[in-house]
Amino acid sequence: MADASAPPDSIPGPAHPADARPTGPLPAVAWRPVGAAVLVLGVLLTATSTRYGYHRDELYFRMLEPGWGYVDQPPLTPWLARTFAELFGDTLLVLRIPATLAHLAAIVVIALVARELGGRAGAQALAAWGYGTAAIPVAFGHTLLTSSLDLLMWPAVLLCVIRAVQRDPRWWLAAGLVTGVALYNKLLVVALLGGILLGLVVAWPWRTLRRSAAPDRWPLTTPWPWAGAVVALLVGLPNLVFQATNGWPQLAMGAALGENNAADVRSEMWLFQLLTLGPPLALVWLVGLVWLWRRRPLLRFLVVAYPVLLVFTYVAGSQTYYATGLLSVLFAAGCVPVAGWARAGRRRAVVVALVALNAVVCLVISLPLVPVAVLGETPVADINSAAQDAVGWPEYVRQIADVHAALPAEDRDRTVVLTQNYGEAGAVDRYGPALGLPAAYSGHNELWEYGPPPASATVALVLTEAPGAWGDRFEECAPRGRLDNGVGVDNEEQGVSILECRSPAGGWAALWPELRHLD
Template sequence: MAATAAVALLLTINRYDYHRDELYFRMLGDRPSWGYVDQPPFTPLLIRLCAEVFGDSAWAIRLPGVLFLPAAVFLLALIAREAGGGAVAQTLAGTGALTTFALVSTHLTLTTGPDLLVWLGVVLCVMRASLRELPRYWLAAGLVTGLALYNKHLVILLLLTFAAGLLVAGPRKVLLSPWLWAGAGIALVVGLPNLLYQIANGFPQLDMAAALAENKGDEARITLIPLQLAWLGPFFVPVWVAGIVTLLRNPALRPIRALGVAYPLMLVLLFVIAGQPYYTVGLLSALFAIGAVPVARRVTRRWILVAGAAVNVGFAILMSLPVLPVGVVGGTPIPAINQGISDQVGWRRYVRQVADVYEALPAQDKPHTVLLTGNYGEAGALDRYGRALGLPDVYSGQNELHRFGPPPESATVVVLVTQGDPSRSPAFVSCEFKANLDNGYGVENEEQTARVFVCRGLRGTWADLWPGFQHFD
């Protein structure tokens, strides 16, 4: 199963183009830091490392996923084994890594890939500490948690809801274990530099969370429950439901039944704070692995398991990976369903279209021209491909890129890429429309609504105007 996962990623690793987040992380990695306003440093620095070692290309920075996905297969199988599952249950559990969310998160180098491994690792440690009565595994859980904070802070959501599950369903005595609190201390010490960065910078992650809640909060609440049925695929829903049921009913799993309670508590919490629906996937995958144990025992006709898993996995691969030719995929519903696919299409063409606008400028304007984009994907694409075309430096006000600083005061001409209306901006005297971006493949993504303008005449200095360009999203 792990080999199948690795081969699936290798066969598609270099199709299409970078994802917008990969382009953004590539820019962040060029400026190493203990943290950024919208995330910890691990994934941007991982991309920087891969680019330095293997070359600055999409396939090079995606190599870690070829290890992450098989690792998820093994972690899911180990979770099933801890729950009492044999070979069939462990194999079924491993297919949980060949599902939509896991495939997207490891085909692309995103923060969600390592985060999935972290959640599964913490759950495995909790199971071994509780079911085997080996309290030293609380220390391992703390170490994994502390390291995880350098990639994403979502593991705290798992710990909070698990602790609440212990209070609700027990066994409450676990909360008094010195081993558990020692593990919490390890997590705090290991993750302390990340916490200090947040304190020193005014907790920017809270600003980012507030922006997400404002921009996508209503959508997140509406899609929270429906997407739970989609993350692992419809054929696998009965399996993770069986995982919750067996945690609550099986006396042998009583020490970890708080995991079954943690999931509905997590849904309630995400609805209240308008958290993103995918935040549950790590726990959902673990519940799937646990549910594989009773399913493997009760479904005696193995062909049913094989057929159901094959259909689910085949559909997930088609929807998640760039299997179809880029000229064909735009005529299917896949880009509309999976934004991860649509956000890999068209970057070179977009950059070429911006370059055409720049090249048409009068020669005397070019030394005083900069590029300015509305989002980090456009900025990342121009940074990656623009230098070979002779384009000037690129700036953006989104997220961490705003902290990279304003353009120099000598920049009096701006080639602006935006989805908005620059005439409403107080920054420029005039903006002349030059082009609509078009990827040429019929794939709808954010850039298909973007336009290119040439703006002149600043209404002040860049230092004064730059705070107005800042936005979190």
């Protein structure tokens, strides 16, 4: 993965004036190793895309009606899920195509970041293969999540910003365009922009530029970043209007996630930084941090932006992976000096061996390679929560259908399924019609907005982890079974009770407000 013709830019050292602003043409794009990584990962992700089953978020996306936004997210990822299903068929293979394409595109973007920083074929190959087979990128490339698209959009924004700062300020317009599109996926891209802005304020290398007689005009005193901001606002305006006219539901959702997740996020996020790409590749992005600060003074804002995002992650307490898009770019930066260091045959072998070892471990953890029958006996299910969330849905729905079939015939037409979360509701929506199940309702996130069951529905099959809490909500409730995925995977649904409840107290209109929850 090293390039014998690469310059000896291998070990972080003091900044040189000539390094302030790169001159000359960029290295050629290493299409062969980068394309090979794209091809191999594309085949691997496609071949494994139908193993296990739907993730709970994917089941949820299928249920969401078209809209400019939802209480828990902007519209892009549900729109992709719905559009691909309508165009190519409502199957798991089709549903995951956008995630696969996003991961493959991100591989190319990460390689291009390494090229933008002076990395030749060896650095680009290391960036493509290392990132392409890393733990979190592969997991998000396998499953269609909102974070799957973020891992493409954030590095794409940063690539444009790097080009704008180093070479051509007109690239701020491209950064604004990508940011505007990213707003339709998550508003979190604003946190990335905040980190970039703070980095440009506190880390711009005025002294280095003066010594090198290079232009020292601060980017924020030129019109281009502000023109890029206008582009981002114009592109993202419909989504921002939706948020503003609906009370900024994304902020309420973030607060709810923080309330539920903060303790775990704040304790786990530090180790997560080392595990995101895998421990061997953590060495590379740590080298990238030091190398950017000492050898690429114009890009020191990236070094500052990283702790800014860590602070944001800690304070928000919502999810651990918020800094992953920037961390991937730091990895691409580290590939340049590491590839230069690994020009010698023995060093090259060490780097290749570490990347290969990291790839094997990450692929086993992040992809459904372990047979589902033994998944519960391995540590994979405990490490990869996405694997847990993709197991058991057809079995759970069949068990609910068995309870429904046991109801008196006169009750079946006035029965609904009431679930505790959107994953269960989505599973009933996906598998229930073929088994004769009625519609599913839930108070979870956007599904609460779709309203309560009809007044004619006087019987509810309630899925709950707290069966004792439902006695006051209905005139009568009785347990009728428990969900069991049959393979011993301890996911959120395993062991959940199925209750047969009759006559909601005060009617659905009175009960429905109690059932709303954001998490």
